[in-house]
Amino acid sequence: MNQTKKIYGGSLDWVTVFIWFTLCIIGWFNIRAAVFDPAHASLVSLSTNYGKQFIYIVTCLLVAGAIMIIDGKFYNYVSPILYGITLILLVVVLIVGRNVGGNQAWIPIGTFRLQPSEFAKLGSCLLLARYLSSHSNKTPNFKTLILGAQILLVPIVLILLQPDTGSALTFFALALVFYREGYLSGQFLAFSLICIILFILTLLFSQWYIIGVLAILCAIGAYLFKRSRKALPSAIILFVASSLFVLSVDFAYEHILQSHQRNRIDVILGKIDDPRGQGYNLNQSKIAIGSGQLFGKGYLQGTQTKYNFVPEQSTDFIFCTVGEEWGFVGSMFVVLLYLGLLLRITQIAERQRSAFARIYGYGVACIFFFHFFINIGMTVGIVPVIGIPLPFLSYGGSSLLSFTMLLFILLKFDANRKGVV
Amino acid sequence: MNSFFERKYIIQGIFIAAALLLALRLFYLQIVDDSYLLSANNNVLRKVVVYPARGVILDRTGKILVQNEPVYDLMVTPREVKPFDTLALCELIGIDKEGFDKRFQKAVGFSPYRASIFEKQLSSQTYARLQEMLYQFRGFYVQNRTVRSYPDSVAAQFLGYINEVTEKDIERSNNFYRPGDYIGVSGVERAYEELLRGQRGVQNLMVDAFNRPKGHFMDGKYDTLAVAGEGLVSSLDLEMQKLAEKFMKNKRGSVVAIEPSTGEILAFVSTPSYDPNMMVGRERGNNYMKLLNDPNKPMFIRPIQAQYPPGSVFKVVSALVSQQAGMIEEHTRYNCPGGYSYGGGRGFMRCTHVHGTIDLPAAIQGSCNTYFGHVYARMLDQRKMKAAQAYGLWREAIMKFGIAQDLGVDLPNEKKGLLPTANFYTKRYGNDKWGSGFNISNSIGQGEVEITTLQMANIMAIVANRGFYYRPHLIKSIGEKKIVKPEFIEKLPVGVEQRYFEPVIEGMSRVVKYNANIRIPGIEMCGKTGTAQNPHGKHHSVFFAFAPRVNPKIAIAVFVENVGYGATYAAPIASMMVEKYLKDTISMSKAVQDRVLKESNLIVPEPPKEPVKETITMVKKTKSAEDNVTYISHSQRAILERWD
C-alpha cells in the first residue's frame, strides 16, 4: 500500500480525480445536448442549464482545491457541527422551502437553489464515520449499531417529511457500511435480499400462491435436514415469518403506499401497461436509450431528449441523453467509469490507517453506488422511478457540490493517510 | 484494517453485480430490442403529405380556365389529443360542441392513431388565427392543399369537377389514392386525371413532445418533393366560349365549334349550365345535390351526350357517299312534286316545298326530302344486290363520317349516336326482303338515326376539309413540352374523294348567300339550317356551317331545343360566332342580337317521362289490305324535318 507517490505532505489519488473530472465533463456535454437549441448555441450562457453547470463545475474545482488545503483532522472535529447544520437546514427547508414537483426540497438563495438533503448525506456520513470509528477497538455490538443507525434515522425522517422518498432511501445504502464494520452479518444481507425478492413476487403474484410455494419449500427443507432436531421448528418459524412478511407487504402495498408510488411500482413490474399515462416517463426513457443502439445517434443528434419527450432530461434522466446519443458503447463507458470509481473508492477506504477515514470511504462508496444503480436502473426500467440525481452527470449545483465534497474529503484523507487523522 | 477486511470483496462483488445487471439491461435495450428505435421515430417523425398543385388549364390563347387556390384542412390524430379547451377550437373554426363530437367520433372511427381530416377547407383567415393557437390543441395540425378555382365561370361541363375519392376509387388505383384525396370525376378533370394530379411529396418532419415542428428528419434525406400536375392548354378559345355561353343563356341546347385543320374544339357549350365554382368549397355537397336534382340537368354534357335525329346534316353525308358510290353525280336531277312516293305509290314522304326538277346543289340548298328519298332508294335498291346488303355498304360509308361511333373526344362518357344495322331491320320485318321503302325516313336523317352535336360539328369539319378530319379534341397540348397526343394528329379520311364535296359545298354556300339574316359581310360561309319538328312542343332550332369556303377556319354546329325555326336562334348564333372568330366583330343587326340575347327564359321543362308513345311520322297515302307494314318510329323524339 505504499505504491502511491508522495505529493507535498501526502499523495493525491489522480485516478479518482481523473474519473471525477471525466464524469463532470460528460455530464456537462450531455446537459448541453439534452436542452440543445441551435438558436442559442453559445457554449457558456448563464441563462442555460449547461451554462450554469459550467459555473458549478468551476466552483467544484475551487471547493475541491480548498478541501485539499484544509487539514484532514478538521473534518473529524467539525462533523457533529456539520451534521447539526444540515439537520437545521432540513428543518428550514420544510418551513421556507420552495415546493417543486410536490416536494419541499429547495431553499432559494438568489438564483441558486440549495438542496439540504444533498448535504445531509455528507454530514451524516462524516458523523457516522466518527461515531463508528470511536468504537472500532471494541467488538461490534448491537447498541452501537442502533445508535449509529439513529444518526441516519433523523435526516431520513426529516427528508421523508418533504417528502423526498428517493433521497431518504439513499441513507439505507449505508447499511453496507455497517456490514463492512461487522455490525451486520452476511445472513442479514442475504435475508434483506430475500425480503426484496419476496416483496417483488408478492406484488406480481397472488400472496396465497407465494405462501403455498413457501410451504412446499420449507417442507422440502425440513425433510432434507430431518436428522437435525432443529430442522422442523426452524422450517415452521421460517414459513410463518415469510408468510407474515408476504401478507404484510400486500397490506402495505394496498393500504400504506400512496397511489402514485403504487403506480410507479406497477409500471416497473409490468402490471400497468399504459405508455401514455403512468408509464410515460419510463417508456420515453427506455425509448430514448433503446433507440441509441450500438453507437448512438451522435452528439446533439438525439431527438427524444432534445425534443422534450423525456421528462427531467437534464437532471434525473440525464442518462437518456448518454444512451441515445452515444449508444451502448457510450453507456457502457459511463457504467464502467462508475464501477471503476466505486472499486477505487473501496480500495482507497481499505488502505486508510484510521478507522474514521475507512468508514467514511465506505459511506461515500455506498452513497455513490445507490445513486448510480438506482438512477441508471430507473432510466432503463429495472428500478421504480425514484427521483435521485446521477452523481456528477445530472444538472444541479447542490448535488454536484455535495458529491464533489464527499469525494474530495476522502481524497484528502487518502492524501495524508500516513498521518494520524 | 480490521478483522472484517475480507468483506470488502463481498461489497465490491455487489458493485460489480449491479454494474453487470445494468450492462445486461443496456445490452438488451440497445442491441437486442429494435423496437425502441421505431418508437423513437414514431415519437418525433410526422410524415406530412405535401399535396401537389393540380395542373392548371389554359385556353388556346393562354388565358386561365382553371387555377388553384390554397385552402387549409385541419387534421387530427385522436390518440395524440390531450384535454384542451374544446370551446376555443370550436369558436375558431366555427362549429358547435355537437359538431365537434361528431367530427371527433368520425376521426376515431377512421383510426385513433392516424391523422384524418377534422375540418375541411378552412379559409386563409381562419388558418392564420388557428395557427397561433394550435400549440394548445395537441394532436391537431393543419395541412394545406389547393382547390380549383374558375376565374371566368365558364365551360363547366368541359372542365368537369373533382371530388374526394371513394373506397372504390382507392381500390381501383391499387391504393395510389388515400382517403381525403381528390380525383377528377367528370370532364377534362377525369379524362386527364393521371396528368393533372401530379405526384404527392412526403416531408419527414421532426416534432417535439408538444407536436411543434423542429425541422426535417436527416436534413430532408428521406423527403420527397411534390411534383405539380401537368398544365394543360385547352383548344377552347375563352372569348368564343364566353360569347357562346352568353348567347345560349336561358336556352337548352349545345354549341360546338371546331378548327377543321386540327380538330381542336374552339367552343364547347352545354346549356343549361352552372358555375363550376359551385363544385368547390364547403357548400359543394349542397350544390351538388341541387344540380343533381335540377330538372334541367345542368350536369348533362349535351354536346356529347344529347342525341338528336340529325336532320338535314344527314342529307349532306348522304349526298357525299352516294356520289362516291357512283349512284349519283352533281347533275343528277329528280323531280320534287312536294313529296316522295314509294312502295309502288303506297307510301309518301312529304317535302316542305314543291321544288320541281332540281340537281344536287339545289337539293342541298333546298333540303329537298324528295330528292334524298330518291338517292336513298338508289343506294339500296339499285345496286344489283339485296337491299340489306346494300344498306350495309351504305351504313359503312356513312359511319366513316363519325356517325354512330365514338369520335374519341378527350372527355369521358361520350355517346355514339345511332344508325341501325341491316340485321336490325331484318329482325324487325322478319326477313331480309325489305327495301328502301321500309325505312325511307333514314334518307332524311330521321327514323332510327341519332347524332350528337359534336358529331354534327365534326361532319362540318369533314366537309370543310373536303374529305378528312382530325379527332375533335379539347386539349391542345400537355405540359411545358407542349406534347400533343398522337391520336390527335392522325389524319382520318372518310373515303369520299375531294371532287364530290364541291356540289354539296356549293349548295350550302347558296343557303347562306340567300339568307340576309345570317350572311357575313366579306366572308363566304357555307351552312344549313334545320328545324327539327318536335311533336311534344316547339321545334328544335339547328344550324351547322363552316367558313370561309376557301381555306376554312371554323366549323360549327348549334342546337337549340324547343325554340322554333332554325333561323330564329341557331343560325344567328352560329353566324355571330363565326364572324366574331374570323373578324373579331359582330355586324349582326341589333334587333336580332337583342332577340337572341334578351329573350326571356326559353327553357321549357322537359316533358315528364311517359311510357313511349308511338308517333306516326310517315303519312300513309293508301290503306291496302296487303300492306301490313307500318311506318312508325319508336322514338319519342321523332321529328319531321322541313325547310323553312
Ligand SMILES: [Zn+2]
Ligand atoms: Zn322538295
